[in-house]
Amino acid sequence: MINLGSKKIGMPGWKNENMLSDETLKNIYGQQALQYFNEDNTSLFVFSNSKSFDLIELEQLLQAVGWGRRPLRRVKRALDNSLLKVGLWQHDPKFPRLIGFARCTGDGFIDATIWDVAINPVYQGYGLGKELMSYLMRCLKREGISRVTLFADSDVITFYKRQGWTLEPKGNKCAFWYSN
Numbered sequence: 785m786i787n788l789g790s791k792k793i794g795m796p797g798w799k800n801e802n803m804l805s806d807e808t809l810k811n812i813y814g815q816q817a818l819q820y821f822n823e824d825n826t827s828l829f830v831f832s833n834s835k836s837f838d839l840i841e842l843e844q845l846l847q848a849v850g851w852g853r854r855p856l857r858r859v860k861r862a863l864d865n866s867l868l869k870v871g872l873w874q875h876d877p878k879f880p881r882l883i884g885f886a887r888c889t890g891d892g893f894i895d896a897t898i899w900d901v902a903i904n905p906v907y908q909g910y911g912l913g914k915e916l917m918s919y920l921m922r923c924l925k926r927e928g929i930s931r932v933t934l935f936a937d938s939d940v941i942t943f944y945k946r947q948g949w950t951l952e953p954k955g956n957k958c959a960f961w962y963s964n
């Protein structure tokens with residue numbers, strides 16, 4: 785049983801003695817990685833937009849949330865052609881474990897569309913999905929991309945609504961656009 789608590793990441797000035805040094809963080813997870821501890825400081829989670837993925841591990845994650853198997857060759861091409869890939873890892877110095885993922889396609893300047901948002905079921909309900917979306921949106925904003933869309937299944941609409949996403953005007957296609 786994990787206890788992730790409710791502590792949020794990225795609080796200015798928030799420090800933890802078990803945090804990775806900037807250099808270690810950068811070496812393992814890349815330049816813009818972000819650390820997140822659970823409430824009792826026992827598990828370290830890291831968001832990254834540049835750490836590479838083990839394709840088999842990624843597909844296992846996506847299958848764990850109930851999505852169908854896809855040919856790895858095609859998945860690799862899709863990732864190569866994506867604008868942004870964001871991973872969430874449970875940190876381990878030797879074997880970080882991928883527990884969350886999302887990616888975007890787009891033109892790189894104006895529009896982006898979010899796909900494949902997933903958190904491993906064991907880790908769902910602790911705020912990590914929300915933080916993953918927030919990290920992803922910050923990455924897009926950094927690139928000046930402000931118009932972002934996604935297509936949500938009807939059973940996760942509330943997840944996005946709580947983060948400020950708005951249902952597309954007619955509200956019947958489950959497409960969302962980001963208002964800010």
Ligand SMILES: CC(C)(COP(=O)(O)OP(=O)(O)OC[C@H]1O[C@@H](n2cnc3c(N)ncnc32)[C@H](O)[C@@H]1OP(=O)(O)O)[C@@H](O)C(=O)NCCC(=O)NCCS
Nearest residue numbers: 849901902903908909910911912913914936937940942943
């Ligand atoms: C959707 C998903 C990414 C959410 O991740 P998560 O880590 O469980 O979500 P969080 O814990 O960050 O939840 C944030 C908020 O959204 C709510 N929420 C989470 N999942 C929800 C769902 N399926 N339906 C409605 N609300 C949901 C939470 O209650 C929470 O509300 P709060 O801020 O008022 O406390 C995760 O459940 C998942 O991977 N689902 C399977 C794959 C999927 O459907 N992806 C979306 C494709 S469109």
